[in-house]
Amino acid sequence: MTRQQLVEQIRTRQSYLIVGLDTDLTRIPKHLLSKTDPVFEFNKQIIDATKDYCVGYKINTAFYEALGIPGWEAMEKTAAYIPATHFKIADAKRGDIGNTSSQYAKAFFETLQFDAITVAPYMGADSVLPFLEYKDKWTIVLGLTSNTGARDFELQKAGDELLYEKVLRTAAQWGTADQLMFVVGATQASEFTNIRAITPNHFYLVPGVGAQGGSLKDISEKAMNKEVGLLVNASRAVIYASDQEDFAVKAMLIAKEYQQEMAGYL
Secondary structure (H helix, E strand, C coil): CCCHHHHHHHHHHCCCCCCCCCCCCCCCCCHHCCCHHHHHHHCCCCCCHCCCCCCCCEEEEEHCCCCCHHHHHHHHHHHHHCCCCCCEEEEEEEEEHHHHHHHHHHHHHCCCCEEEEEECCCCCHHHHHHHHHHCCCCCEEEECCCCCCHHHHCCEEEEEEEEEHHHHHCCCCCCCCCCCCEECHHHHHHHHHHHHHHHCCCEEEEEEEEECEEHHHHHHHCCCCCCCCCEEEEEEHHHHHCCCCCHHHHHHHHHHHHHHHHHHHH
């Protein structure tokens, strides 16, 4: 999905919502556990219920990898089931020496055919560039995260600037705004104005809204640019809106609430 196509989807749907499929086998409704593939069945119903109100889905790969082969199979089926009209993100946070990153890129861009993958930049350019070689895919670099541990490194001084600022400035030179995004946590709203000044044209993937307490209003007012430039992820608040048989309907209602609020900001 190109930048232009992504912006068109946002404008058409009046939404920049990404639904996170952090599907935990211990939290899905009990009546699904008798299914052959309960994780995929849960995801399928969530996707069917929410696709009109979001522009994409983010699969947190850890929840699938933890299940071994059945988990990988559920992830592959889920990725294939997401409509081609929707942005498809592998939240895998990969990043290693060049030849290893090349294999990660092949796994998620070719084999599983995701549109985007999250990448950790700690090891530097040679760990990220193999992902950026895929010009028709998106590499989403961790910028400033929403966890409390962000203070340990990201918010520490690195010369005349904070480490996360150095990451943004440096990584932005590795690719273009048409193929490189940054993860910026919603709970870091006070930093969004500064972040937008450093990377005026890039898209941000913003987790942390909903269960983690981030404010959609603050994010939208401080970080939106002329091409929107935002993909706001909501996971638990949407997919676990109910643990009963009405879970898909409840998920749809929450996704619709997000979409309606986003339409107002757009």
